[in-house]
Amino acid sequence: MRISAKGRYALAAVILMAHKYSSGEYITVISISEKLGISKIYLEQVFSLLKRGKVVTSVKGAQGGYRLSLAPSKMTVLDVLSAVEMPLFEKSEETVGDKAPHIEAAMRLAVFDILDSSVKNSMTKITIESLVVEALKNKDDNALMFYI
Numbered sequence: 001m002r003i004s005a006k007g008r009y010a011l012a013a014v015i016l017m018a019h020k021y022s023s024g025e026y027i028t029v030i031s032i033s034e035k036l037g038i039s040k041i042y043l044e045q046v047f048s049l050l051k052r053g054k055v056v057t058s059v060k061g062a063q064g065g066y067r068l069s070l071a072p073s074k075m076t077v078l079d080v081l082s083a084v085e086m087p088l089f090e091k092s093e094e095t096v097g098d099k100a101p102h103i104e105a106a107m108r109l110a111v112f113d114i115l116d117s118s119v120k121n122s123m124t125k126i127t128i129e130s131l132v133v134e135a136l137k138n139k140d141d142n143a144l145m146f147y148i
Helices: 005-019 029-036 040-052 077-084 101-125 128-137
Strands: 056-059 064-068
Touching: 005 029, 005 040, 005 064, 005 077, 005 128, 029 040, 029 064, 040 056, 040 064, 040 077, 056 077, 077 101
Parallel strands: none
Antiparallel strands: 056 064
16 A cells, blocks of 8 residues: 555644644644645645645634544544545456456455555554654754754
8 A cells, every 4th residue: 555645745734633622723734734844735735635635623813723524543544644645445456257267256355455454444544643652752863953
């Protein structure tokens, strides 16, 4: 399975937003763009898909921006990637279906369907909250600045 740049950026943006979820504030695409170093124009496309997929909600105006539609503990990696990756799980193309349908069926049932199911199952178990916790564990404490 290959996740596109759009999927990776969406996941990174959602993790950043989840970190501030409890404050209840809306976050602008510009601030996310600056914090993550992602093009604002590209992020706007990503957020359009996230909104359509009901991963985020938005408010217009001076105090506007985006906010997660669910608590990070209730949102999964599958929720985010399904919103931006079109389609996330494609049916594999037939390889030898015309000449050897029994081999084709065996490959589909014993390999491809099992792999798709395993990946999907794994992505439903990974919450955005768990990714926030992991990000905080890996945060570079040396990056903090102290002013005297």
